[in-house]
Amino acid sequence: MKQYADLHICPRLDDISNARSMANVLSELETRVVGLVVPPDQLTPTPPTVNTFMELGIDVAKRLNLTPRSREELLRNLRRYRSKYEIVAVDCGIASVSRVAVRDRRVDIVRFPKRGSGGGFRGNLARTCRAALEFNMSELTEAWGFQARLHRVRREIEIAAEASTVVIGSTNASSPCELRAPRDVAAVLHVLGLSLEAALNGVSVIPVAIVKENRLRMREPDLEEGVRIVERKAHNE
Amino acid sequence: MSRTAHRYLLVRFLTKDPISAQAIEEAVRHSVEEMFGKFGSAEIKARLMGVSSAGDKATFRCALGSVEKLRTALAMISHVNGQPAAAMVVKSSGTIKALRVRFQRQQK
Numbered sequence: 548m549k550q551y552a553d554l555h556i557c558p559r560l561d562d563i564s565n566a567r568s569m570a571n572v573l574s575e576l577e578t579r580v581v582g583l584v585v586p587p588d589q590l591t592p593t594p595p596t597v598n599t600f601m602e603l604g605i606d607v608a609k610r611l612n613l614t615p616r617s618r619e620e621l622l623r624n625l626r627r628y629r630s631k632y633e634i635v636a637v638d639c640g641i642a643s644v645s646r647v648a649v650r651d652r653r654v655d656i657v658r659f660p661k662r663g664s665g666g667g668f669r670g671n672l673a674r675t676c677r678a679a680l681e682f683n684m685s686e687l688t689e690a691w692g693f694q695a696r697l698h699r700v701r702r703e704i705e706i707a708a709e710a711s712t713v714v715i716g717s718t719n720a721s722s723p724c725e726l727r728a729p730r731d732v733a734a735v736l737h738v739l740g741l742s743l744e745a746a747l748n749g750v751s752v753i754p755v756a757i758v759k760e761n762r763l764r765m766r767e768p769d770l771e772e773g774v775r776i777v778e779r780k781a782h783n784e
Numbered sequence: 785m786s787r788t789a790h791r792y793l794l795v796r797f798l799t800k801d802p803i804s805a806q807a808i809e810e811a812v813r814h815s816v817e818e819m820f821g822k823f824g825s826a827e828i829k830a831r832l833m834g835v836s837s838a839g840d841k842a843t844f845r846c847a848l849g850s851v852e853k854l855r856t857a858l859a860m861i862s863h864v865n866g867q868p869a870a871a872m873v874v875k876s877s878g879t880i881k882a883l884r885v886r887f888q889r890q891q892k
Contacts, residue, residue, distance in 0.1 A: 688862040728872040734855035
């Protein structure tokens with residue numbers, strides 16, 4: 548059975564009742580893994596919201612959203628926080644940040660905000676992109692400029708599909724009414740230009756693999772990419 | 785004459801206050817037309833089959849090849865009757881009977 552994931556939810560961390568309502572809806576929608584945005588200053592102790600989701604059998608991965616204003620700031624933040632988070636996403640609003648973020652293997656997800664001088668997701672970025680390009684449902688359900696936003700998202704997905712860049716779908720929900728079924732998010736990705744298989748992988752296989760790989764990396768920080776432990780021998784052997 | 789094949793979707797509506805069947809039908813029709821136009825709307829053939837007594841779940845029928853389009857239109861709904869709302873497909877099936885059986889099985 549497919550394990551669905553939504554790697555971008557951002558409820559208020561002190562509002563337990565809102566988190567509980569969201570957890571109930573996610574549980575009903577069979578979402579098994581969520582990426583919860585936790586700012587660095589609230590990382591320890593673990594926010595009670597995390598337990599609210601876990602009580603309903605939802606696996607919570609802590610996510611950091613970075614919005615750096617320069618390449619140096621991005622690199623500094625990655626050095627500082629990478630080992631503390633299961634998911635690191637970067638908002639690419641500036642061209643110099645985009646160029647580094649798409650290539651750096653410490654970045655899991657890149658997003659291209661609607662405004663900014665970054666110029667959006669272009670072909671040259673797509674060809675070198677190691678991170679997953681994220682599409683948020685909130686980009687389309689906001690109240691204004693629907694057609695322009697639809698055009699921009701469609702263009703980004705088209706470029707990603709041409710360059711075989713991985714695309715994932717999330718909701719960016721902060722309340723139950725902003726949540727969507729992962730299967731519906733996949734339908735939107737499909738209608739916007741991805742193949743149905745790639746769209747379904749974008750809400751199930753790929754996000755789950757991102758979390759799994761990063762957890763392994765956090766447990767075994769010395770392991771190189773692509774190396775995994777098959778067996779450990781006892782020290783006295 | 786060949787019969788058109790359909791697909792049935794059970795949709796959960798999340799709102800603060802209960803909403804009427806008419807409001808649901810209107811919101812879905814508006815979303816389908818905004819996303820795919822009148823031509824797309826005719827192709828999808830979305831039809832409201834029924835609404836639960838609590839007003840939070842509705843069953844829709846659409847043309848077999850247009851399920852993804854109807855799912856997309858439903859995902860785009862953010863307001864019904866001026867209040868924040870979300871529509872989520874809980875189950876989909878080839879017959880309305882199977883949809884009911886699968887939903888009841890899930891509830892148990």
